[in-house]
Amino acid sequence: MEILVCVKRVPDSAENEIEVKADGSDIKREDLVYSVNEWDNYAVEEAIQIVDRVGGSVTVASIGSPEAEEVVRREMAMGANNGLLLTDPAFEGSDGRGIAAILAAAVRKGNYDLVLTGAQADDGAAQVGGMVAALLDWPYASLVNMIEVKEAGVLRIGREIEGGNQEINEIQMPCVLSIQTGINEPRYVGIRGIRKVAAVEIPVLKAADLGLGAAEVGRAGARVKRADYFVPPAGAGAEILQGSTDEITAKLVDLLKAKGGIK
Amino acid sequence: MAAQMFAYILHKDGKADDSASELVSAARKIAPDAAPVAVVIGAGAGLDAVCAEAAGIYPQVWKFAHDALAYPNAELIRPLLQRVLPKGAVLLLPHTTFGMDVGPGLAVKLDAAYLPDVVGIDGLEGATLKVVRQEFSGQASTHLQADISGGAVISVRSGCFPPEETRSAGGQVADKSAEVGDLAARRRFVEVLQAEVGDVDITKEEVLVSIGRGFGDKENLPVAEELAQAMGAVVSCSRPIVDAKWLEKGRQVGTSGKTVKPKVYLALGISGSFQHMGGLKGNPFIVAVNKNPKAPIFQVANVGVVADVLEFVPELTKRVQEAK
Ligand SMILES: Cc1cc2nc3c(=O)[nH]c(=O)nc-3n(C[C@H](O)[C@H](O)[C@H](O)COP(=O)(O)OP(=O)(O)OC[C@H]3O[C@@H](n4cnc5c(N)ncnc54)[C@H](O)[C@@H]3O)c2cc1C
Ligand SMILES: Cc1cc2nc3c(=O)[nH]c(=O)nc-3n(C[C@H](O)[C@H](O)[C@H](O)COP(=O)(O)OP(=O)(O)OC[C@H]3O[C@@H](n4cnc5c(N)ncnc54)[C@H](O)[C@@H]3O)c2cc1C
Numbered sequence: 096m097e098i099l100v101c102v103k104r105v106p107d108s109a110e111n112e113i114e115v116k117a118d119g120s121d122i123k124r125e126d127l128v129y130s131v132n133e134w135d136n137y138a139v140e141e142a143i144q145i146v147d148r149v150g151g152s153v154t155v156a157s158i159g160s161p162e163a164e165e166v167v168r169r170e171m172a173m174g175a176n177n178g179l180l181l182t183d184p185a186f187e188g189s190d191g192r193g194i195a196a197i198l199a200a201a202v203r204k205g206n207y208d209l210v211l212t213g214a215q216a217d218d219g220a221a222q223v224g225g226m227v228a229a230l231l232d233w234p235y236a237s238l239v240n241m242i243e244v245k246e247a248g249v250l251r252i253g254r255e256i257e258g259g260n261q262e263i264n265e266i267q268m269p270c271v272l273s274i275q276t277g278i279n280e281p282r283y284v285g286i287r288g289i290r291k292v293a294a295v296e297i298p299v300l301k302a303a304d305l306g307l308g309a310a311e312v313g314r315a316g317a318r319v320k321r322a323d324y325f326v327p328p329a330g331a332g333a334e335i336l337q338g339s340t341d342e343i344t345a346k347l348v349d350l351l352k353a354k355g356g357i358k
Numbered sequence: 359m360a361a362q363m364f365a366y367i368l369h370k371d372g373k374a375d376d377s378a379s380e381l382v383s384a385a386r387k388i389a390p391d392a393a394p395v396a397v398v399i400g401a402g403a404g405l406d407a408v409c410a411e412a413a414g415i416y417p418q419v420w421k422f423a424h425d426a427l428a429y430p431n432a433e434l435i436r437p438l439l440q441r442v443l444p445k446g447a448v449l450l451l452p453h454t455t456f457g458m459d460v461g462p463g464l465a466v467k468l469d470a471a472y473l474p475d476v477v478g479i480d481g482l483e484g485a486t487l488k489v490v491r492q493e494f495s496g497q498a499s500t501h502l503q504a505d506i507s508g509g510a511v512i513s514v515r516s517g518c519f520p521p522e523e524t525r526s527a528g529g530q531v532a533d534k535s536a537e538v539g540d541l542a543a544r545r546r547f548v549e550v551l552q553a554e555v556g557d558v559d560i561t562k563e564e565v566l567v568s569i570g571r572g573f574g575d576k577e578n579l580p581v582a583e584e585l586a587q588a589m590g591a592v593v594s595c596s597r598p599i600v601d602a603k604w605l606e607k608g609r610q611v612g613t614s615g616k617t618v619k620p621k622v623y624l625a626l627g628i629s630g631s632f633q634h635m636g637g638l639k640g641n642p643f644i645v646a647v648n649k650n651p652k653a654p655i656f657q658v659a660n661v662g663v664v665a666d667v668l669e670f671v672p673e674l675t676k677r678v679q680e681a682k
Contacts, residue, residue, distance in 0.1 A: 106494070108629070109571050112650050113497035122498055191462070191472060214458075218493045220474040221453075225462030234433055234544035237459045251548075256455040259553035259607055259614050264431075267544040273458075275614075277601035318471045318508075322488065322501040333646060333655075333662035340670065343663055344677040347645065350661060351589070354643040356565050356622030357678060358590030 096151035096244070096268075098142040099207045100175065101198050101227075102135040104159050104166040105217035119323035131166040134213025136173075138274040140281040141242060142211055143174040149244050152176040154205065158186055158197050167297055172288035173281070183301040188314030190321075195226030196312055200305035202231060209250075210271045214238050224273035234266050238275045361506065362444060363394035364420075366451045366460075367412050368430075372404025374411045377452035377514070379521035382415050384450055384514045386522070387479035388487060393417045394450070396529070399435055401428040413529035423535045432459035433543035440467045442537055446509045453513040455614075461513045470509030473502060477518045482506075495631040496654035515632060556608020558592055564621045565591035568611055570634075571598040572627020572648065572667050579604055581671050582626065588678040594618065596628050612637035627667045630655030647671070 106113065106127040114123045142153040155170040156179040157163040167178040181197055189197070202210055212224035214237060221237070228235030240261065241253030254262040255275045266272075302312065310316055336343045351357050363385050368375035378396070385394040396416035398409050405423050412419045422442070427434060439460075443449060447468070451457040453475045465472035471487075477499075478490030485507035492499050504510060560566060567586040573579070579593075586593045593609065600610045611618050612634045619640030626647045628634060635658060638644075646659035649666050656662045663670060 108494045108497060112652055113494045114652075115498055122494075191474070192466065195462075195466070219491075219495065221458045222462040222472055222474050225459070226466050226472070229463035229466035235459070235463055236545060237432075238455055253551070254455065254459070255614055256550070257613055258616075259610065261551040261553070263548040263551060265546045265548060270544070276597065280603065319473065319502055319504045322503050324493075324498050324500050327490075327499045330657055332657050333644075333659035335651070335656070335662045335664060340665075340673050343665075343670075344674050347661070347663070347674060348677050348681045350643075351622065351645070351678075352681070354622050356589060356591070356624075356643065356645075357681065358565065 096145060096149055096209060097154075097205065097207045098145065098151065098209045098211060099154050099156060099202055099205060100135065100138045100142050100170070101210070101212045101223065102139065102155055102157045102166055102170055103132045103213070103216045104129050104157060104163045105132045108217065115324045115326050119325055122324055129162070129165075131169055132213050132216045134215060134274060134276055136170075136281045137276050137278050138211040138213055139170045139173055139175055140279045141274055142209075144279060145209075145242065145244060151208075154179060154207075156181060156198065156201050158182070158189075158194055164297055168292055168295070169284055169289065171292045171295060172284045178295070178297040180297050180299045181305070182299060185302045185307075185309050185313045188317060189312050190317035190319040191220055191222040192226055192318070193312040193316050195223050195230055196316070197305065197307065198223065198227050199230040200307050201300065202227065204305065208248075208268045210269070212271065212273045214273045214275045221273070224271050228271035231269075231271070234270045235272070236264055236266055236270070237273045239272045240275045240278045242272070242278075361446045361448050361509065363388065363392050364443060364447055364449045365394045365396050365416065366449060366457075367396050367398045367408065368452055368454065368456060369398065369400060369404075369408040372407040374408050375452065377454070377516060378412060379415050380516065380519045381450045381452065381514060383519035383522055384476070384479060384512070387519065388448070388482055395420055397439070398422070399427055399430070399438065401425050409531045413531055414526045416529045417527050419529050419531040421531055421533045421535065422538050423533070424538045424541060426541045427538075429547045430456055431543060431545065431547045432456065433545040434541050436460050436464050436467065438538060438541070439464055441539060442534065443468065446507065448506055448510045448512065451511065451513045453515050457513045461511050465511040468509050468511065470511055471504035471506055473504060473510060473512045475515050476512055477515045495629050497629075497652065516636065553607060556606045558608065560592060560594045560609055560611070561616050561618050563592045563594075563618070565589055566594045566611070566618060566620045566622070567591045567624045567626065568594040568596065568628060569599060569626050570596040570628030573599070574627075574668065576602070576604045578668055581668060585624075585671055585675040585678065588675050588682070591622075591624075596634050625655050625659065626671060628655055629653050630658060
């Protein structure tokens with residue numbers, strides 16, 4: 096099976112305090128620690144496991160600045176066979192649909208049976224996978240937490256729905272699935288693994304290589320425009336306890352007792 | 359505004375989802391005089407009850423009944439919506455696992471703007487709609503603008519558009535089942551498997567000590583367990599703790615976990631994503647401990663402590679033990 100996995104380089108929100116620039120044009124990106132989107136790591140692991148079982152190959156593709164190469168390489172160190180870096184100044188300022196159009200064009204250039212995305216990325220939009228499927232006119236399922244390869248071109252999949260219940264479906268290939276965390280346990284990538292793929296050539300594709308016109312992608316093609324970032328007016332919010340640890344724990348224990356939190 | 363607005367009504371067992379009355383509030387934020395049409399798709403005896411409920415909220419209800427639509431399979435419903443919605447339609451959907459399944463692809467198929475997980479609507483200026491979203495699990499907010507004259511699909515976060523006081527809309531139900539047409543899909547719904555019940559039922563607990571990714575490592579679990587023991591509480595958690603297999607799924611609080619209604623909730627090293635908070639009901643007293651003073655959890659907690667959980671929690675445990 097030929098599998099393409101879409102991976103996004105994102106600021107690691109567990110590691111960073113995200114701050115909005117004074118003029119609201121962006122967040123402060125200078126000192127951010129970047130990593131691969133959490134959901135995408137599960138998608139790559141799943142693709143590798145499927146290929147281990149039924150054969151084929153895994154290709155990892157990322158759209159972004161040239162730095163996105165580092166996440167492609169990281170996922171290749173996990174065991175993906177090929178990488179693709181989709182980078183072009185014309186891609187900047189794309190909305191979700193623009194990103195999906197670029198990925199769909201990359202899919203058309205290959206011969207894939209299955210495309211995996213993460214369920215969502217740092218923007219929390221959960222949009223790209225479904226849009227890629229629609230552009231390709233392939234069937235789609237979101238929030239997938241189980242994949243079983245059945246006979247001839249059919250996958251048995253589980254979607255994680257509300258309450259953690261699992262919706263079982265059968266879906267025909269080629270198809271696009273967005274992967275939910277917890278589907279597997281992504282393998283650890285050590286420095287050694289990264290070093291092994293350090294010299295591997297990663298093909299770079301630009302808009303022209305993908306047959307994309309400037310009006311379809313980037314700022315020009317975006318029908319959804321991000322106007323600004325802002326810090327919403329703080330609501331009532333929590334009373335932040337101040338003082339020494341001793342003082343804070345004493346206050347907290349009193350509060351917890353009063354609220355029935357200590358039995 | 360010229361474009362007709364529609365609201366997708368989620369329903370189950372003959373009852374409309376709470377989002378039904380939130381979507382109409384969202385529609386009125388776009389246009390105060392909006393008269394959105396409720397779209398009710400399904401099968402069976404319960405569907406008329408859902409339509410009647412929707413007619414209490416919406417001036418017009420479109421009903422689409424077909425046996426093949428008994429379960430909401432997005433791959434059947436997306437092409438159906440694509441066929442029956444007029445050109446330039448603005449469709450509101452709840453940002454649930456169904457909304458995420460159907461919405462993005464529908465926007466592409468309708469060649470309409472997609473506005474995902476909207477938490478606020480500033481309004482319409484000419485054809486430009488301005489909405490509010492959150493990024494980085496709520497650490498930053500952003501305004502998006504879109505020209506919606508060619509239509510839009512807007513997925514709306516639960517709880518952000520409180521329902522207006524109920525005055526019956528006295529809506530009309532139009533049975534459009536004849537327009538359902540061909541229902542073939544390359545994805546077939548098989549069944550729903552219920553989530554496993556775990557060793558403890560956190561939905562019945564009054565005091566929960568809940569841990570998140572900020573706990574760092576599985577070895578640190580006893581730090582939380584000791585506090586819970588001292589307080590007479592039970593340990594629950596956010597999703598990453600279950601993904602990493604530190605605790606079983608039955609302990610997860612949130613939209614894809616359990617809905618809990620404790621009296622007191624300690625959120626330790628939890629950022630406060632809406633999917634986590636969506637599982638916390640009944641207005642508990644929330645204490646948050648987080649090393650990031652800007653963590654969104656502090657917006658919703660009653661009391662906060664800015665500290666490293668691994669340093670602070672053992673101190674708190676000691677103090678609780680002394681106090682007993
Ligand atoms: C400088 C800047 C300006 C922007 N301007 C706008 C704007 O004007 N309007 C607007 O709507 N958005 C804008 N964006 C947001 C942006 O284009 C998003 O990246 C896009 O919407 C897709 O990301 P997401 O987080 O929404 O994806 P989601 O749909 O949440 O992600 C789901 C999955 O899609 C795949 N995926 C997403 N992005 C990529 C990628 N880059 N490469 C490979 N796979 C990917 C991954 O598998 C991911 O898990 C801007 C971003 C930047 C950095
Ligand atoms: C469809 C869907 C359903 C979902 N369902 C759920 C659900 O049911 N439940 C759920 O929880 N999530 C759910 N999620 C995931 C959710 O989006 C978040 O990713 C998740 O809630 C984040 O968990 P967290 O707060 O533990 O981790 P993070 O967001 O990574 O936050 C960790 C926090 O710990 C703080 N921290 C780090 N180190 C320390 C330290 N040493 N001391 C103190 N603080 C520290 C950080 O500042 C940060 O605020 C769902 C996602 C999707 C897409």
